[in-house]
Amino acid sequence: MTETILDKILKQKALEVEDIKRDPSLLLTKEGEKTEKVTLKDSLDLRTRLGVIAEIKRASPSKGIINEGIDPVKQARLYESNGASAISVLTDEQFFKGSMEDLTNVANAVSVPVLCKDFIIDGIQIERAQKAGASIILLIVAALEQEALTALFNKAKELGLEVLVEVHDEDELTRALNLGAELIGVNNRNLKTFEVDLEISKRLAAQMPLNEIHFISESGILTEKEAKIASDSGASGVLVGEVLMKSDDAGGLLHSLQVPLQGERS
Numbered sequence: 001m002t003e004t005i006l007d008k009i010l011k012q013k014a015l016e017v018e019d020i021k022r023d024p025s026l027l028l029t030k031e032g033e034k035t036e037k038v039t040l041k042d043s044l045d046l047r048t049r050l051g052v053i054a055e056i057k058r059a060s061p062s063k064g065i066i067n068e069g070i071d072p073v074k075q076a077r078l079y080e081s082n083g084a085s086a087i088s089v090l091t092d093e094q095f096f097k098g099s100m101e102d103l104t105n106v107a108n109a110v111s112v113p114v115l116c117k118d119f120i121i122d123g124i125q126i127e128r129a130q131k132a133g134a135s136i137i138l139l140i141v142a143a144l145e146q147e148a149l150t151a152l153f154n155k156a157k158e159l160g161l162e163v164l165v166e167v168h169d170e171d172e173l174t175r176a177l178n179l180g181a182e183l184i185g186v187n188n189r190n191l192k193t194f195e196v197d198l199e200i201s202k203r204l205a206a207q208m209p210l211n212e213i214h215f216i217s218e219s220g221i222l223t224e225k226e227a228k229i230a231s232d233s234g235a236s237g238v239l240v241g242e243v244l245m246k247s248d249d250a251g252g253l254l255h256s257l258q259v260p261l262q263g264e265r266s
């Protein structure tokens, strides 16, 4: 079988984890200040409009350079002042040109929760994320066996972190629900082929207990039109990167994505 980009990233992550274990000073580049932040779950519970997790993403394997010269702190403050429910920071260096330091700088500058967006395969990465100031971590079901997924999920919870569990098909959704995930993200982009299809969100949302969990539609949200499609599918939030990173008016765009939610949650 040919190696997918996800396989390549996961191989690189295994090396990164070895490095941290060999040299524990790598566990912490810069400490996050311990500021009290509202949880993403609580803030989504209260909303009558679609929540936006706005992302700092300099580059990606599928798009190449997106906005390399961005000042993450300035961008995060812009996101926060225009209503973002959380800020996602891509911390992978090799494929996304991010860093843990970006995350710390952002976490120290905003009062909304910050998501450490990385490919987590080992508990040590969760400790690192927490020390750096993350409030939320991402766990990608496609990257993990169920046993590892459960262990990492439990570890994050013990450390007081929220977990966004990312799925892409029915099997992965079942695994996320069995875990007791409260925040479930459907990535509309297939991490193996890069294909983007909003129908995936719609199809999987129909199989979720939407009154018990928050469903976040991820990737390929470009305008109010896609935000409405996500909201109509039952999403309480969207995760948006590229268009916000490229826009001359990220604040205006962020506002337009916060469309009214369909039904009230019970």
Ligand SMILES: O=P(O)(O)OC[C@@H](O)[C@@H](O)c1c[nH]c2ccccc12
Residues within 6 Å of the ligand: 055, 057, 117, 118, 140, 166, 187, 218, 219, 220, 221, 239, 240, 241, 242, 243
């Ligand atoms: O830039 P977009 O299409 O708005 O997508 C943002 C976000 O969903 C995407 O960056 C993402 C979702 N899941 C991931 C997992 C790893 C890396 C990246 C991602």
